[in-house]
Amino acid sequence: MTAPLRRGEPVAVDVALGARAYQIVIGRGLTGQIGDRVRALRPGARTAIVTDETVARHHLPAVEAALRSAGVEAAHIVVPEGEGAKSYATFETVCEAIIAARIERRDLVVALGGGVVGDLAGFAAACVRRGLDFVQVPTTLLAQVDSSVGGKTGINSRHGKNLIGAFHQPVLVIADTALLDTLPVRQFRAGYAEVAKYGLLGDAAFFTWLEENWRDVFAGGPAREHAIAVCCRAKAGIVARDERESGERALLNLGHTFGHALEAAAGYSDRLLHGEAVALGMVLAFEFSARRGLVDGAQAARAAAHLAAAGLPTRLGDVPGGVPGIDALMDLIAQDKKVKRGTLTFILVRGIGQAFVANAIDAAEVRAFLAEKLK
Ligand SMILES: NC(=O)c1ccc[n+]([C@@H]2O[C@H](COP(=O)([O-])OP(=O)(O)OC[C@H]3O[C@@H](n4cnc5c(N)ncnc54)[C@H](O)[C@@H]3O)[C@@H](O)[C@H]2O)c1
Numbered sequence: 001m002t003a004p005l006r007r008g009e010p011v012a013v014d015v016a017l018g019a020r021a022y023q024i025v026i027g028r029g030l031t032g033q034i035g036d037r038v039r040a041l042r043p044g045a046r047t048a049i050v051t052d053e054t055v056a057r058h059h060l061p062a063v064e065a066a067l068r069s070a071g072v073e074a075a076h077i078v079v080p081e082g083e084g085a086k087s088y089a090t091f092e093t094v095c096e097a098i099i100a101a102r103i104e105r106r107d108l109v110v111a112l113g114g115g116v117v118g119d120l121a122g123f124a125a126a127c128v129r130r131g132l133d134f135v136q137v138p139t140t141l142l143a144q145v146d147s148s149v150g151g152k153t154g155i156n157s158r159h160g161k162n163l164i165g166a167f168h169q170p171v172l173v174i175a176d177t178a179l180l181d182t183l184p185v186r187q188f189r190a191g192y193a194e195v196a197k198y199g200l201l202g203d204a205a206f207f208t209w210l211e212e213n214w215r216d217v218f219a220g221g222p223a224r225e226h227a228i229a230v231c232c233r234a235k236a237g238i239v240a241r242d243e244r245e246s247g248e249r250a251l252l253n254l255g256h257t258f259g260h261a262l263e264a265a266a267g268y269s270d271r272l273l274h275g276e277a278v279a280l281g282m283v284l285a286f287e288f289s290a291r292r293g294l295v296d297g298a299q300a301a302r303a304a305a306h307l308a309a310a311g312l313p314t315r316l317g318d319v320p321g322g323v324p325g326i327d328a329l330m331d332l333i334a335q336d337k338k339v340k341r342g343t344l345t346f347i348l349v350r351g352i353g354q355a356f357v358a359n360a361i362d363a364a365e366v367r368a369f370l371a372e373k374l375k
């Protein structure tokens with residue numbers, strides 16, 4: 001892991017799901033090959049690219065050109081940017097546009113964008129004609145390491161995020177790390193929280209490597225491809241073993257119970273991005289584990305120090321505009337996670353790289369912990 005990294009051939013990661021197996025291809029400058037790769041996968045297929053306004057401005061022309069130069073027909077459907085696009089209204093627009101573009105069972109939907117576009121376009125693909133195949137072309141760091149892999153798709157309900165959806169695996173994921181060069185640094189950093197998550201939940205050596213190499217991941221050197229490949233391999237392995245989240249896949253929620261509560265408290269606004277909330281949530285998960293005597297306080301401090309060095313929030317006091325009081329926070333936690341007779345399920349840790357699913361955590365204990373943190 002310490003040998004100098006050199007930029008080479010694209011890395012291919014297999015997601016071993018039997019008849020639904022697919023590849024994630026990772027490399028800098030892959031956009032130019034999209035047409036050839038799509039044609040090789042599905043000769044004669046037409047495509048409809050779903051993207052958002054911002055991504056369209058930066059990257060749609062290159063993607064369309066690559067498809068067309070390989071002789072692949074490409075229609076495009078551009079939705080507004082932001083979480084608001086994961087709505088019934090935009091879902092309807094996308095489905096109708098896919099049908100209008102005459103995309104049929106042997107054709108492909110291409111999701112070009114961050115997690116919002118991936119979730120929305122993937123869900124539309126799952127529904128139109130009872131299921132169209134789709135290709136993920138993730139354009140945010142979060143999407144390249146997390147949302148484009150694993151087949152969770154969906155939109156939001158007025159009752160909560162991602163409550164309307166389907167498992168629908170893509171047939172190919174193409175992660176061109178150069179597309180991240182146009183991503184605002186704050187968005188990149190938020191995605192980096194999910195990168196660090198893979199180290200913290202199951203790979204201590206990767207976490208150590210990140211402590212040494214994170215600057216190069218941000219700068220776009222070969223460390224970026226390496227980090228994304230490590231994360232995709234980790235997620236691919238977890239998804240292959242537990243596609244529907246009946247066990248191990250829940251580990252990917254490290255930091256997410258606290259994180260979702262904080263995100264909801266900030267109204268899913270620009271005040272706190274998802275990855276920022278997850279960074280804070282992971283620190284809280286480590287500190288809560290330390291409070292229970294599961295992990296050494298020094299390990300919790302080390303996890304927090306790395307996230308803080310990368311510029312992520314690690315204390316409740318870091319949230320602009322503050323966080324709500326203990327009652328409101330506990331209500332939000334109860335909404336996110338099913339409370340069973342006053343107990344909660346959390347992802348806790350026994351060390352860096354050693355997360356586990358902890359059932360039957362007493363809500364009163366969580367409350368006492370958070371009350372201390374809020375002081
Ligand atoms: N399906 C899953 O397994 C899964 C996992 C994690 C998160 N998610 C979902 O992902 C969503 C968040 O995804 P996200 O963080 O990628 O947000 P996003 O898709 O909203 O993208 C963030 C912002 O960056 C812009 N952008 C995207 N790519 C860009 C680029 N290359 N250059 C410049 N700007 C660019 C977008 O227009 C947007 O404004 C949430 O809805 C979440 O629920 C899904």
Ligand SMILES: [Zn+2]
Nearest residue numbers: 194256274278
């Ligand atoms: Zn997340």
